[in-house]
Amino acid sequence: MALRVLNVLCLLLLVLVFAMPFGWMLSTSLKTLPETMIFPPAWIPKQPVWENYAEAWKTGPFLKYFMNSFIVAIGILICQALTIIPAAYAFARYKFAGSNLLFGVVMVTLMIPAQLIFLPVYLELSALKLLNTHLGLILPFASSAFGIFLLRQGFMQVPEELIEAARLDQASEWKIIVRLMVPLVKPVLVTFALFSFIAHWNDYFWPLVMTTNETARTLPLGIAKIREVEGVATWNVLMAGNLILVAPILVAFFFSQRHIIRAFVYSGVK
Incomplete structure (x- = not known):
C-alpha cells in the first residue's frame, strides 16, 4: 500500500512538473500587462483579459502563418510516409549486399x-528557385532517418509467417505493405507522425533561413514578430500567441495518445 501511494505521489509530481509551464503560460496570457510585472507573481489573474488573444492575432497575418504551418507540417508528413515506409520494410525484410x-x-x-x-x-x-515556397520548406525533410529506424523495428516484430501466408495468396509486395504491415504497426506510425508534426510545427530555424517574406512564413516566426511589434515587455500578449501556437499540438496529442500508449505496450510485450 505504501509503495502504491509513493508511485501515485511520484506520478503527481511528474504531472506537476510538466503541467506547470502550460499553466503559467495560460495564466500570463489572461493577465493585464501590470499584473505580469508584480512580485511575487500571482497565478490567477484578477480579471481574465481575453482580448490578449485578439491582440496577438492582429500583430500580423496569423491566419496565413497558421495555414503555412499546416501545409508544411502535413506536406512533410505525407512525403515522409511515402519514403520511410518502403525503406523501413526493405531494411526489415530483405537481406541484400550492403544492407x-x-x-x-x-x-x-x-x-x-x-x-x-x-x-x-x-x-x-536557391538554385532551384524554391526559397519562400512551401515546397522549399518541405523537401529538406521529405524523409526521416529516425522514422526509418522506428518503423524498421516495428516491421521486424511482425511474424514472418504472416508475410509468407500473404505471398502464398499471390499478394504483391506493395499490397503486403499497405494491407498487412502498415495496419499492424499503426501505433508506431501514429507515434512517429505526432513526433514529426510537433517538430515541424514548432520549427523556427528552417523557416527563418528559407524565407525572406511573408509568403511561406510559419506560425513560430509570426509569434516572434509579437515582440517586434508590441515590444519585449508585453508578455501577456506573447503568451497568448504561444498558446495559439501550441493549441494544435495539444489537439493532435489528444487524438493520438491512445495509439502512443499502444505503441509502447506493444513494444514492451514483444
Whole structure:
C-alpha cells in the first residue's frame, strides 16, 4: 500500500512538473500587462483579459502563418510516409549486399545537426528557385532517418509467417505493405507522425533561413514578430500567441495518445 501511494505521489509530481509551464503560460496570457510585472507573481489573474488573444492575432497575418504551418507540417508528413515506409520494410525484410552498411549510413545522418548542412541545402534550393515556397520548406525533410529506424523495428516484430501466408495468396509486395504491415504497426506510425508534426510545427530555424517574406512564413516566426511589434515587455500578449501556437499540438496529442500508449505496450510485450 505504501509503495502504491509513493508511485501515485511520484506520478503527481511528474504531472506537476510538466503541467506547470502550460499553466503559467495560460495564466500570463489572461493577465493585464501590470499584473505580469508584480512580485511575487500571482497565478490567477484578477480579471481574465481575453482580448490578449485578439491582440496577438492582429500583430500580423496569423491566419496565413497558421495555414503555412499546416501545409508544411502535413506536406512533410505525407512525403515522409511515402519514403520511410518502403525503406523501413526493405531494411526489415530483405537481406541484400550492403544492407547493413546502408542502414548504418542512414543512422549516421541522425548525428548530423541541421545547422551543419543548412548552407548547402539553402544554396541548392536557391538554385532551384524554391526559397519562400512551401515546397522549399518541405523537401529538406521529405524523409526521416529516425522514422526509418522506428518503423524498421516495428516491421521486424511482425511474424514472418504472416508475410509468407500473404505471398502464398499471390499478394504483391506493395499490397503486403499497405494491407498487412502498415495496419499492424499503426501505433508506431501514429507515434512517429505526432513526433514529426510537433517538430515541424514548432520549427523556427528552417523557416527563418528559407524565407525572406511573408509568403511561406510559419506560425513560430509570426509569434516572434509579437515582440517586434508590441515590444519585449508585453508578455501577456506573447503568451497568448504561444498558446495559439501550441493549441494544435495539444489537439493532435489528444487524438493520438491512445495509439502512443499502444505503441509502447506493444513494444514492451514483444
